[in-house]
Amino acid sequence: MSQTAVDALLEAPSPALRSGWWRDAVIYQVYPRSFADSNGDGMGDLPGVRSRLPYLKALGVDAVWLSPFYASPQADAGYDVADYRAVDPMFGNLSDADELMRDAHQLGLRVIVDLVPNHCSDQHDWFQRALREGPSSPLRERYHFRPGKGANGELPPNDWESIFGGPAWTRTTNPDGTDGDWYLHLFAPEQPDFNWEHAAVQDEFRSIIRFWFDRGIDGIRIDVAHGMVKAPGLPDHGQRGRLRLLDGERLPFFDQDGVHEIYRDWRRVVEEYGGERIFVAEAWTPSVASTARYVRPDELHQAFNFHYLSTEWEAEALREVIDTSLDAMRAVGAPPTWVLSNHDVTRHATRFANPPGLGTQIRTPGDRELGLRRARAATLLMLALPGSAYLYQGEELGLPEVTDLPDAVRQDPSFLRQAGQDGFRDGCRVPLPWSGTEAPYGFGPETGGPSWLPQPAEWAALSVEAQTGDPTSTLELYRSALAIRRQHPALGAGASVTWLDAPQGLIAFRRDSEAGSFVCTANVTGAPIGLTAPGRVLLASSGAGGAVIEADTTVWWDVS
Structure with a gap:
């Protein structure tokens, strides 16, 4: 986008920020160190993020969530915070954060920042x-x-x-x-856990929350929201072996009842700010019903749906997790959320490229073409569901996981400790390709400049510049899908899901509103499926759509 276009967007009248915006918002996760590097040091920064806000506005998202940019020794990529009220110099300073928020608001974008309350840096x-x-x-x-x-x-x-x-x-x-x-330290030794029974800890975090709300942020994503409170007496767990966060096991250091009193207290704080600021929970819980406890009316506003993220590309499994999620959130009056990727899991274009049953941490590239096809279909399925959706930077480009990073460049602390939960997370954190045919592909200001993780040569063809204007590209698919989602009266938060009879392997549901109706059909099999066309094709993840739904393809229909 030219500087003239950027200036025009920033000088235009500020769009109205919608009331209750978070109930159907599309929120884009920015991992600052890998998004855009403004000064050529190889590390993304806040001025870089600010310079790319018009891109996010044009993409069609409603809000930006920024992973931590606080002062930190970076033992765990900023999730080891030394000062919660300061910006780490590698990312800029507080003025840069203020200017980023100002520009975002002028563009009609909300800003969510990360908060890490379970632990801090050992340099705190x-x-x-x-x-x-x-x-x-x-x-x-x-x-x-x-x-x-x-x-x-x-x-x-x-x-x-x-x-x-x-x-x-x-x-x-x-x-x-x-x-x-x-x-x-439930994480790295450089990340000592706070004792949340201590009044000074509680007071400090209320003060930190007010500090950032007073600066104008619109929401806070709570890291390890299921942590913080430990079982009285710190009893033995009783089992050895690698911890898995979604295996249903009750753990003495996660999902304890005491966390809910903390969030009731925080809800009283946020309501001092007029009701449009939000909290988002990163809560790995044994069930969707457990997750729903975090978003009861007097607690938090949203919680990531990790059960959806970890569901295989299979019709019955997807339908079950969708039903379970909608029922659980309806019971507490909260919007469901949907997510396919983030900075801690293998990108879904690679997860879906591999055989089922491998979980969310996958070490092999799989069938790249199949993975991208399924990823595009999964995105349209997700965006058709009621509630809010989260996108992870680069998924709109169809980026795969980088599975062949040399060990010498990896920085994930659990890789260095061995046998950890997420030892290969660097592969989803490789800096984005924006333009050009040589690294760092517009991530930094100069061709041949550094990037903190190396980018694959094939990413030149996946850059924003290379995909813009190509109607078959993944980027243009996302732009079209987000535009339709915003415009169609039956999409967003309101209309519920009505399941339709469909052949085996086809997910089909209808959403109705007073102003129009919508149908989503997703073929999650490897063969075409025929059906009676329910209406006019709005968008297809592969091909043109029609009476035959191609393999691993989602089609949107207007039936108004």
Whole structure:
């Protein structure tokens, strides 16, 4: 987009920001270090994000969610926060954050920022003082410090394991050089867990929330929202082995009842700001019904639907998770949310390229053509459902997971610890291709400049520039789908889903409103399926659509 076009968008009258916007919003996740690099250092930054806001506006999204950009040693890509009120210099400064929010609002885009309340960085002032002052420091009560077991305290206080692999405890050294107590970290050792029973922790996060709402942000995404509160007494888990977050197991450090009182308190804070600011939960829970507890009327506004994200490309499984999600959210009056990818899981264009049953962390590229075809169909299916949808940067380009990154460039802390939950997450975090035929493909300002992770040579053909104007491209499919979703009266938050009779392997549902009706048909099989056309084709993920739905294809129909 030319600078003249950018200036025109910014100078145009500000669009009205819709009331209740979050109930059917399409929200785009920006991973700042991989989105756009303004200064050529190889790392994306806030000025880079700001320069690309017109692209997001033209794409058709309603809001932007920014992964952490706070001051951090970057032991876990910014999810180890040293100062929650400061921007890390690699991303810019507070003025850059303010200007980004101002430009976004002028374009009619909302801004959501990340908050990391389960843990902080081991370089946080509180934790550093707790170490310096030794076992008698009252600051240790703000974390989980415990004496070890064994004759000399040489064993961890319990058997909990880190999500990133290895013990969830690290032993400290006292100021006099002797072995000290242990501290809890459910993630990396550089990420000590807060003790949320301590009043100072509760007060501090209320203050942080107000700090960012006062600066004008529209919402907060809560990292590890199912964490924070631990079972009384920190009892042993009783089982060893790699933790899996959606296996239905009850864990003494996740999804404890006490988290809900925290969110009731936060809801009272957000309601001081007029009712249009929101909280979004990253809550990995055993069931959709458990997730619904986080979005009851006096708690949070939205929660990511990880059960949908992890569902295989299979008709009955998809229909079941859709029904379960709609029923659970209807019971608490919250909008359902839908998501296919994020910064922690293998991109869905690669997940769907592989055989079923491999989960959300996949190490092989699979059948690239099949994966993209299914990814496009899955996107249209998702965007046809009632509620809010989340997009992860680059999925609109059809980007696959980069599965062949050299070990030497990987930065995922769980890869370095071995046997962790998500040791290969770098593959979905490779910087975006914007333009040109040589790396960094417009990610940075100069051809041949650096990027913090290497980009594949084939991404030149997947850049924004290469796909713009090509009616067969994935980018133009997303632009068309989002435009139709915004315009069609039966799409968005309102109309419910009515399932239609369909041949085996075909998902078909209708959505009705007073102003018009809509049908979505998704063929999740590898062979064409014929049907009686229910109306006029609006959009097809593959081919032209019609009385025969091609393999792995979703078609939208207007039946008004």
